[in-house]
Amino acid sequence: MNLEKTTEMPSKYRHLEKMSTVELLNNINTEDATVAESIKQHLPQIGNLVNIIKERLLSGGRLFYIGAGTSGRLGVLDASECPPTFGVSSHLVIGIIAGGDKALRFGIENAEDSEQLGWADLNNYEPTQKDVVVGIAASGTTPYVLGALKQAQKMGIVTGSIVCNPNSPISAFADFPIEVVVGPEFITGSTRMKSGTAQKLILNMISTAAMIGIGRVDDNKMVNMQITNQKLIDRGTKMLMDRTGIEDYEKAKAMLIRYGSVQEALKITKQL
CATH class of the missing domain: 3.40.50.10490 (Glucose-6-phosphate isomerase like protein; domain 1)
Known part of the structure; x- marks a missing residue:
């Protein structure tokens, strides 16, 4: 050819x-x-x-x-x-x-x-x-x-x-x-x-x-992103605050770090 x-x-x-x-x-x-x-x-x-x-x-x-x-x-x-x-x-x-x-x-x-x-x-x-x-x-x-x-x-x-x-x-x-x-x-x-x-x-x-x-994005947010640096922790914390109504930044940040992703933290808040 x-x-x-x-x-x-x-x-x-x-x-x-x-x-x-x-x-x-x-x-x-x-x-x-x-x-x-x-x-x-x-x-x-x-x-x-x-x-x-x-x-x-x-x-x-x-x-x-x-x-x-x-x-x-x-x-x-x-x-x-x-x-x-x-x-x-x-x-x-x-x-x-x-x-x-x-x-x-x-x-x-x-x-x-x-x-x-x-x-x-x-x-x-x-x-x-x-x-x-x-x-x-x-x-x-x-x-x-x-x-x-x-x-x-x-x-x-x-x-x-x-x-x-x-x-x-x-x-x-x-x-x-x-x-x-x-x-x-x-x-x-x-x-x-x-x-x-x-x-x-x-x-x-x-x-x-x-x-x-396959469900790895919610709305337009990277809710499953890996929390590997301070920039991403800050982004994820603000995302979690926005989605849950949590007003305390440090509380939201602690939840994010504990559960490893916005998605997992959101699952926990829904169960509470």
């Missing part, structure tokens, strides 16, 4: 080194402004993926993100933010990156080039048909991701993908493909820019909507 890689097409901007700083920033901003509109065209596909993720999580399944390079880092980032934000187990949303944790900081040579390694890394978690595996790859061709999705689909595991090229090989092995084409990058081939921004925005949508869907 002759894949058109828009992510590798030449930038429409030339001689970047001759631009002033303000010109560079204006042009980058102009390109970034197109990303959200590109995503908007694919909200139904994103919604379909979110719905199956919610269904599987409520049935005891897990969500896996798998990718390499920038794509892998973004998946790990989104997964790592679910426990502190929504109070879920670190085993519920899992990010896997080619080359392992070291690849979060350093480029790991050839880590993304093996289809077998992608499935091997995923298989370490013993995925089942209750789970959902989402492959992330700007090019839509990364062998590491392709191998993982291919084998997961063969095993009857629900698969999704987030890519930035049309008709990509990875999409062919995704039950719920998302192909957001953002066009050539400001620096030719630098998919950490618009493609990475698109992936981050989509991941925000997926995890946030899924967590709301």
Whole structure:
């Protein structure tokens, strides 16, 4: 198949080194402004993926993100933010990156080039048909991701993908493909820019909507957030005061710390 890689097409901007700083920033901003509109065209596909993720999580399944390079880092980032934000187990949303944790900081040579390694890394978690595996790859061709999705689909595991090229090989092995084409990058081939921004925005949508869907948000509040620093203790205390009518700040704070989250504290106050 002759894949058109828009992510590798030449930038429409030339001689970047001759631009002033303000010109560079204006042009980058102009390109970034197109990303959200590109995503908007694919909200139904994103919604379909979110719905199956919610269904599987409520049935005891897990969500896996798998990718390499920038794509892998973004998946790990989104997964790592679910426990502190929504109070879920670190085993519920899992990010896997080619080359392992070291690849979060350093480029790991050839880590993304093996289809077998992608499935091997995923298989370490013993995925089942209750789970959902989402492959992330700007090019839509990364062998590491392709191998993982291919084998997961063969095993009857629900698969999704987030890519930035049309008709990509990875999409062919995704039950719920998302192909957001953002066009050539400001620096030719630098998919950490618009493609990475698109992936981050989509991941925000997926995890946030899924967590709301499984009951980890009340109204518009993070009532299950982990109370891990003074800022969050203060936020949670004020949230608890607002929701219960408790006027004594120190009393509300003590309850929050004792029960560990706004949600748990609210359950106790309802029982009193």
